């Protein structure tokens with residue numbers, strides 16, 4: 513018997529027992545040529561003694577650029593696989609029931625590593641020190657509990673770190689200190705109650721920070737470096753009761769976004785000068801009042817969401833100084849009356865949402881400076897009358913939605929306070945009470961009222 517035959521026989525035997533061998537399905541994918549470990553069970557080092565599989569014609573192990581693990585169980589981090597396919601740059605061991613790293617991770621040339629939805633119970637110290645090429649590291653869906661001071665040491669080129677849903681309740685203040693080029697971090701869906709103000713001290717390239725769905729009660733006002741270009745800070749779904757006006761006073765990119773929705777904020781600070789922040793979402797908080805000049809420092813603010821709060825009375829000057837505000841959402845508050853100066857400063861506003869409040873009249877005076885207002889939503893209030901002057905002070909108004917207001921609504925006052933019957937859209941005449949619809953949607957311009 514020749515040697516080859518013996519080897520083959522041993523091989524077949526090993527395969528039957530299935531314990532010393534991992535079999536790749538070699539294939540082309542978006543990322544190039546790679547090894548997909550389909551339906552493999554790799555429980556210990558012995559299972560990786562032989563790595564085989566049938567190559568696509570003309571290819572060999574040296575051509576493998578990615579490694580996958582679809583429907584496989586790989587109970588420890590398979591360093592040997594990475595060593596074997598030393599040219600691989602991407603490895604995906606998601607949903608592999610991995611419970612331990614066993615040894616420091618050998619990343620070889622990997623630039624992308626994902627270990628999502630495994631059973632890893634912690635990040636051992638210095639586990640990634642051989643991972644200086646990694647740009648993207650996805651660790652979400654594990655049960656780490658915390659991130660220690662030395663857990664992420666060595667990831668000096670890391671661009672994006674994903675630790676979503678890792679049951680994190682603490683992060684060491686220095687945990688991210690070696691991640692000097694980090695641009696995006698996702699820490700959503702954890703149990704974080706507190707963040708150290710030094711956490712992002714060295715992250716001078718940071719632009720995207722996802723912290724939504726934690727238990728944060730506050731945010732240190734100096735957590736972000738001041739001269740960076742933030743793009744998105746998501747703090748939605750926490751228990752934040754107050755924020756400082758300085759927290760976001762960094763530079764933002766051209767379309768920066770801060771999401772503070774679904775928290776417990778009772779009062780907004782007067783925001784310090786912040787350029788580039790275009791969207792601010794404070795929906796679903798407990799805001800009752802807005803102090804004058806609150807938003808003046810937000811030079812680029814274009815969209816402001818204040819829906820589902822407890823605002824009853826808008827103070828004069830609440831929006832004073834907003835120079836770019838185009839969309840304002842005040843829906844689902846408790847506003848019953850608009851004071852004459854309460855909407856001052858909204859000179860470039862195009863859309864105003866006042867749906868689901870308790871307005872009974874639409875007076876003209878609060879709207880006098882709103883030359884650009886195009887759309888006014890006042891659905892589901894209790895509006896009984898509209899000042900005819902409204903259409904004169906709002907020269908650009910072309911959409912007014914009154915759905916769900918008082919069904920006896922029929923009174924319009926003209927300049928002499930006489931009732932008038934408007935012409936509505938395609939209806940050439942008829943008083944509103946004659947309309948079948950209690951619900952009125954006007955698509956009109958002021959010329960109908962001249």
Ligand SMILES: *[C@@H]1O[C@H](CO)[C@@H](O)[C@H](O)[C@H]1NC(C)=O
Pocket residue numbers: 531555556557558559
């Ligand atoms: C490796 O796992 C196999 C089962 O897959 C088991 O039979 C063997 O004893 C294990 N070896 C070691 C060294 O743990």
Ligand SMILES: *[C@@H]1O[C@H](CO)[C@@H](O)[C@H](O)[C@H]1NC(C)=O
Pocket residue numbers: 573574575596597598599
């Ligand atoms: C990596 O790729 C190069 C060039 O294709 C090849 O010469 C080398 O053998 C490969 N290394 C391994 C370990 O496959």
Ligand SMILES: *[C@@H]1O[C@H](CO)[C@@H](O)[C@H](O)[C@H]1NC(C)=O
Pocket residue numbers: 655657679681
């Ligand atoms: C999350 O961590 C806590 C300890 O901080 C632990 O009691 C809890 O069981 C963990 N949750 C899960 C789903 O493992």
Ligand SMILES: *[C@@H]1O[C@H](CO)[C@@H](O)[C@H](O)[C@H]1NC(C)=O
Pocket residue numbers: 700724725746747748749769771
């Ligand atoms: C912030 O996170 C919440 C909750 O996960 C999500 O619904 C929302 O879309 C996010 N906001 C932004 C601006 O991405």
Ligand SMILES: *[C@@H]1O[C@H](CO)[C@@H](O)[C@H](O)[C@H]1NC(C)=O
Pocket residue numbers: 822824846
């Ligand atoms: C709205 O205001 C009315 C009276 O001003 C008050 O009775 C009511 O409790 C308020 N609703 C909420 C949700 O605060």
Ligand SMILES: *[C@@H]1O[C@H](CO)[C@@H](O)[C@H](O)[C@H]1NC(C)=O
Pocket residue numbers: 891913914915953
């Ligand atoms: C007016 O508002 C109602 C309720 O929000 C909506 O269903 C309807 O489509 C709107 N009408 C128009 C013409 O946009």
